[in-house]
Amino acid sequence: MLAVVNHKGGCGKTTTVTNLGAALSLGSEDRGIKPRKVLIVDLDPRGNVATTFGVDKNALGPTMNGLFQAVIDGSRIDINPFVIPPEQLTRWMRKAWKRQFPNRSRGPPVSHKVDSLSLLPADLDLSGIEIELAMRIGREHRLRIALEGAMEQFDLIIIDTPASLGLLTVNALTAADWLLIPIQAEFYALESMGQLLDTLRKVQSRVNPSLKLLGISMTMVQTGSNLGKMVGDSALRHFGERILRTSIPRSVSIAEAPLSGGPIALTTSPIERHPGSLAYWDLASDVNSRFELAYS
Numbered sequence: 001m002l003a004v005v006n007h008k009g010g011c012g013k014t015t016t017v018t019n020l021g022a023a024l025s026l027g028s029e030d031r032g033i034k035p036r037k038v039l040i041v042d043l044d045p046r047g048n049v050a051t052t053f054g055v056d057k058n059a060l061g062p063t064m065n066g067l068f069q070a071v072i073d074g075s076r077i078d079i080n081p082f083v084i085p086p087e088q089l090t091r092w093m094r095k096a097w098k099r100q101f102p103n104r105s106r107g108p109p110v111s112h113k114v115d116s117l118s119l120l121p122a123d124l125d126l127s128g129i130e131i132e133l134a135m136r137i138g139r140e141h142r143l144r145i146a147l148e149g150a151m152e153q154f155d156l157i158i159i160d161t162p163a164s165l166g167l168l169t170v171n172a173l174t175a176a177d178w179l180l181i182p183i184q185a186e187f188y189a190l191e192s193m194g195q196l197l198d199t200l201r202k203v204q205s206r207v208n209p210s211l212k213l214l215g216i217s218m219t220m221v222q223t224g225s226n227l228g229k230m231v232g233d234s235a236l237r238h239f240g241e242r243i244l245r246t247s248i249p250r251s252v253s254i255a256e257a258p259l260s261g262g263p264i265a266l267t268t269s270p271i272e273r274h275p276g277s278l279a280y281w282d283l284a285s286d287v288n289s290r291f292e293l294a295y296s
Contacts, residue, residue, distance in 0.1 A: 001147070001157040002214065002287075003176035008192050009163035011184040012219035014044065015254060015263065016283075017160040018052045020180075022266040023284035024156060025117040031281065033288045036155035039083065041120045041147070043172055044162040045127035049119060053089055054096025054261040057123055065125040071146045072132055079149045084119040096261030111267050112260075118154070130167040140207050143171035165199050173203040178214040180287070185221040185231045185247070190238070214290055217283060218247040244290075246282040249275055 004017050017040060027035030042049040042064060047057055062082045070077050084092075090113045097108040133139040143159075150157060159172045173179065179200060183189045204211050216239055222228040236243055248254075254276040257264035268274045270281035 001151070001159065001176045002178045002180055003159045003161060003172040004180045004182065005161045005169055005172065005196065006181055006183060006192075007163055007165045007169070007196055008184070008189055011189060012182045012248065013163075014048045014052065014160050016180070016182045016217060016219065016248075017158050018049055018263040019265040019280035020284055020287060021117055021158050022114070022263050023281055024158075024288065025114065026266070028281065028284075031285045031288070033284060035116055037116045037118075037153070039118045039120060039150055039154040039157045041143075041157060041159045042122035043126070043143070043168045044160055045122055045124050046162075047122045047124070047126075049160050050084075050121040052258040052263055053119065054092045054094075054099075054258070055084065055089075055119075055121065056092070057121075060121055060123055063126065064120060064122040065129055067120070067146050068126070068129045068133070068142060071142045072136060077146060077149060079120070079147070079153075082120055083150075084121060086114045086117055089114050089117065089119055093261035096259075100260045108261070109267075112262060114266070120150075126168070133167045133171075139167060140170050140174045144175035147175060165195070170199075170203065173200070173211060174208045176208070176211060178212055178291075180214050180217060182217045182219045182248075183235070185218050185228050185235075187231060187234075190231065190234060193238075212294075213242060214287065215244040216242050217244045220250045221247040223249050244283065244286045246279060246286050248279045248283065251276040253277075254280075 004013050006013055021038050021040045024033065024036050025038035027033045040049055050057055067082045093112045094108040097112050133142060147157060159176060161169045161172045218232060218235060254264050257267055260267055264277045265280040268277040270278040272278065
């Protein structure tokens, strides 16, 4: 289980989660990435993971809030009613493409399909769950309890987290085996890393000693700029091998990809003229390599 965490907003957490989830579920023989059954868990009440895949949040069924309520109430949990399966996610993606391109007669491209990627969505109701969790014994373990059944069904669970270090994020860190930190290539972002790493150490020492830092991913890098190079060099000096090899460039195409129903790694070929897709596939290769090294 991999938690993607940074308490600073606007650093590309959700974009990282959705692109990694898409690439690692699809796999790539050329890159040595085996296909996996992947579940994306959205712990951010804004619910932007669902939006990325074209899901109409007004049409959502049960969400993370309902799952947390079931855990709090002590009910027996079947996670499947809360999960959007691959075939349903594919339908939402294709609907989003048709909304974006209503005059194209050929229909959505074949890339608008997932076979091994599922989503446990969130909505704004989740924003109130921290108040209820705060009054419960073992409140930081509730997500792990909720996802026990999913651990048997999926090869990899990726958790998107809110821009805070509140109880939802602590639940993600307590449930996860691995932590990935995306940081924006700016000096203010580097300054906030101390608090996040301090939280990581506290979670490791108190509730989840098996949690490990998979790596730190530089995002929104302004290629060719002095600032991008200076921040990258500074991050490398501070964090060394914890910095993943691949940096994600600042790109309009990455931001616009969800308009057509999916993350750029899924909807656009990873070739040189599509640097955003290429970068996220390279990042997936980095993450895959670190997993393989850890479990070899």
